[in-house]
Amino acid sequence: MNDSPHIPRVDPKKVLREIANVTGDVLFITDQTRTILYVNRSACRKTGYTRGELLGRKIHHLYPRENQARYTSKILQALRKGGRWSGDIELRKKDGTNFWIDAVAVGLFDPNGKAAGMIHLGHDLTEHRLLDRHAWESGNSLSLIVDAMEDALFVSDPAGKILMCNRAHCTALGYNQAEIVGLNPPYPWMNLTDARRLRRAGKLVLKQGALKNFTIEWKRRDGKHMIVSIAISALRDRRGKVSGFIHTVRDVSDVQHIEELKRSNEQIDRLVTDVRRKAGRLHTLESINRLVLNDTSTTRVFRAVTSGVRNLVSHDLAGIYIYDEEQESLIPHTLSKQTPFSRRVARFALPMGEGIIGAAAAAGKMVWVNNAQLDPRSKYPPAMRPEKEHFIAVPLLSRGSLIGVLVVARNRDPEFIEEETEIVRSFAEAATVALDNERLLDELRSRHLGPGAASGRTTPIPGRAAHTARRAAKKRVLSAKVARFGG
Template sequence: MPIRLPASLRGRLALLLTALFAALLAIVLLLQAESLRHARDAAKARALDLAQSYARHYERLVRDHLAMLDILLRLRGLGPRDEGCEDALRQVVAATPSLINLAVVDGEGRLRCAARGVVLSGAAEDAARRVLAAGAPMLGMSGETGQERPYLALARPLAGEDRRPGAILAFIDRDWLNAHFAETVPNGVVLRIFDNDGMFVVRQPDPACCVGKSGLHLGGVGQAIASGREQVTQSLWLDGVKRLQADIPLRQPLAGVVSIGIPEELAVTDAERDTVRLAWLLAALCLALYAVSWFFSERVILRPLAALADGARRLREGEIFHRIPPLARRGEFAELACDFNDMAGSLEARDRRINEDLARLRLAASVFEQAAEAITITDAEANILDVNPSFCRITGYVREEAVGRNPRILQSGRQSAGFYRAMWDTLGADGCWSGEIWNRRKDGTVYPEWLSISAVRDETGRITNYVGVFTDLTLRKAAEEALRESRERMVTLIEAVPDAVFFKDGMGRWQVVNSAARRLFALDGVAWQGRTDLELALFNPEFSGEHMACWDSDEDAWAAGLLVHFTEVLHRPEGGTAIYDVSKVPLYDENGGRQALIVVGRDVTELRRNAGELERRVAERTRELEAANRELEAFSYAVSHDLRAPLRAINGFSRLLEEESAAVLGEQARGHLARVRAASVKMGELIDDLLELSRVARHEMRKEAVDLSALAWEIADEIAAADPARRVEWAIAPGLAAQCDPSLMRAVLHNLLGNAMKYTSKKALACIEFGVDASGGERRFFIRDNGAGFDMRYVGKLFGAFQRLHSPSEFPGTGVGLATVARIIHRHGGTVRAEGCVDAGATFFFTLP
């Protein structure tokens, strides 16, 4: 019957590999077992042969020494009482390298003579007694002869002429014995010879470690001595080496054991070589099998399986989008790949649905936990299953206190039983209910809330749960009340305002209007609340133009984004027109969106009429002022020309009279002429100062940047040149500048620096300083001197025309200079003041904007 092979490739390959490996394993096991058995048997045989060879050799050595003792006894006739015994023994010991000593003992074991006079050791005496008792030669115990080398005692019985027994003892040198065997022991092999008491006699190699010591504790030695049979064992020696051990008991007169230890690695060398050859054969077979298996399994099995395994791994790691490429056109692997891809597609779809469900669940859980509104979930009997944190925050109940209880714990008693019956009827019919309700917190306070309840049904339509969502209306109620009160206050306030005031929302719808605005637009009887200007233009056609204009200006205000002003002409309901000054303020929310527009309109018709009258009056005053200026200019011209002519004539004739008639004029007359001339000069100076003061008032100012430091130095040089004999120290700060009229500022500095020069005339060294003081945030220019100064009680008179604090005889002048300075500074919009102290100088401050 033919063998039916598996139909699948996987089964055939498994069968082939199983058969090959089974055959190979059987061959290897048989060869290895046979090789090891032969190797062990051969090693045991070699170990026994080697041990027997050493035992025979050891026996020959001992028998040679016994033969030597026989010859010695026959030739010498030694006995226990032989007087030449010691000499004979010394001669033999000297001629025999293997002997340490020879001794003769009597029948009681006492020493009678010896080659070397020593006392017998316990081992020698014991050997002698045993020989005497047995009446046959015996290899005795090993020991030492005093200070001599270690020995092995060999005893042979003898009989003297008096028929008293005795014995001769030969002390064989154990070192010689070990050296004798040293060259015969193969490398790696250990030779051990023990006496009948298990003491080491020979140990090669390394005799020093053991000779003279007991070996009964070593494995196999005691058993061999006790049983007297040959044995071969395997044991681990004290040096850590596992050896094959052969033990050969010795025959009489010898006593003891010859033991050979061969390391296993030497004993089974041939088996190892066979095993190595077999291993190479196995390796070759495995390589060949691996090559064949690799070729077929890699292409036919491993690659498809690897692709399937990789796909399964990636699928397990969450790569549900991974697909296995086509592994073959047909066969099991192609079907597996197709099934795998179908499964992955199904898992992908299911995972997508699961993720969507999880996302919805997470979102629902997040909404439930983070919702600002309180949420309650109950079962069909209205027992609370869960509440969210907002429920706990609003009601004061913790989750554990609420779960399992009925929402009736929140009832305040303000709603009747009929209210709740109607609520449940609506829930049962519509599946939802919402409304305002009053509930009670855990601490007993009652609060309003907006409650919405929804019924949850299963697939059969049966109600399984209720979900209640409510919001605490306490703050909203308070805000509504505050808003109502605020609105009432605002309405009261704007009603008290005589101007037209109205508010619009961000969409332009009218919200609040005071009575003045209602009268202005004739809104009584018009539904204006919440309507835009476009709508009011239809509902209030009489004022459609005003509403359209208001709409346009609203957009201008929103575009400007700040307070804007308009002037609009409106017709009055009673007839005629009115001019209104309109202000509009746009308000925005935090996001920049339009929130409200405040409009205030003031009737300025009468104000405009009064402003026209005022402008007319100002024009008349301007014309009068211009005429006065022209008259002042004519007067100045007349003064300049008409008054100067008589003064020049008086001064000229007085000088001529003084020069030509000086001889005929008396002293008094000449004094009168001098006074006339001085008065005319002073009158000229006074006229010049008055003209300068008048010119300051009429001068047209032209402000520009002026270097005050340079201008001051120029004036100082002019003043110093007029009186070169004076010692003056000038301190003019550099970089002083201002926006001012150059010619007028020259007059200011000329007057102030000139006064400083004049009022320091009595000082040996005059100090005049021009600088600026910026303390206090304002620049104040100053001119300081160390002259006569003044009394601060009269500082108010300094800047008045014709006001003087010093007599003309002391310091000449007209009293107009400082008045001119004050007028120029005031025309520039600045201020001027002075500080001083009598005989300590003065400081004049002025500011320029």
């Protein structure tokens, strides 16, 4: 055993004894009557007995009383058959508590092959058993919690095979657990399109770790359809690799139906509002045509247009600016002013081509601008700070000539929408048609009644009192302008 000249000669028995004492495993050596002949330090420490208390005792006295006969019989039968036994057994300490060991028992035989005793070696499993029990209790508790959940839940592997599901999942679909666990996609309660969507959702979860509010349609076993919202989370092992997916499922069919009903009601409300607007628009257009046929002044036509816009489109400024050819400016004519800002703006004439209104006049086409205060074309009088302003400006053109601009503005949200621009455009067209019709009537009167019949009316321009001569001059120019169009 010790053939190297560099290693001092030692007693082999002493070496074996030291090895037995430094190991953390318990070691017992018994004779053929199972009387303890040797114990190591670990065996004394684990059992709480001294060496003197253990030597000479039968080893089965360390087994719990209820297990003594069973353990002894099991070990002896295995030794007779193969000379070796292994398994988990429970030992009782001196204080009456028990602990588990992973034990191996090996038979000892004399030179004649006769049984001479046994070696018992065991590794303490107490901590491992406690962990297993805790894991089992935790798993059992978790299983109870999962089964008590109102939301359906199922767990799948990365390929989609269902590994487990809770009671709510079975109830929701009408299948039992045995019919669900082990299924691979596509699942019988999903159509192929939604199955593909669920597979794509799984790929998305691989990238971002989770996905919420994934809505699809499921078909129950009884054929009824349900809308479900699924939250998917990735399960990862200790190395961070995805080992499966947790799917939490909530039936949102009622919520979906309520949302659909709400959307339907909103759509009905929009249709009713649209019908009312169209009815109001037709009524105003009819009034405008009636005014023209009744030989009414241009000013009254403009007022009818402004009134119609005011009733159908939420605004802070609405009305008409008349184009003054001599000054090449747009002058406020018939305006509805709702805010201090719009009242200040409405006091000033606008040079042709400047500002949103001037740009519409110069281009001869509608300008629709939300947040006009940010538009580089916007111009403001001196000492006036820009404010939030949404604009619709439609030029009034009669036979190619610019008459003025129909303007609607808001100094607040919401922004103008296309439907509102169409309303404003239709009133601008009505005003233009009214002016053309009035001119045609004047021509007919002139032809049948003489040249003086067409010029027998003049229309004063309504507005603020003339505080300055310049304001009065503008009014005279404007009166002449309107008169030329039959006012």
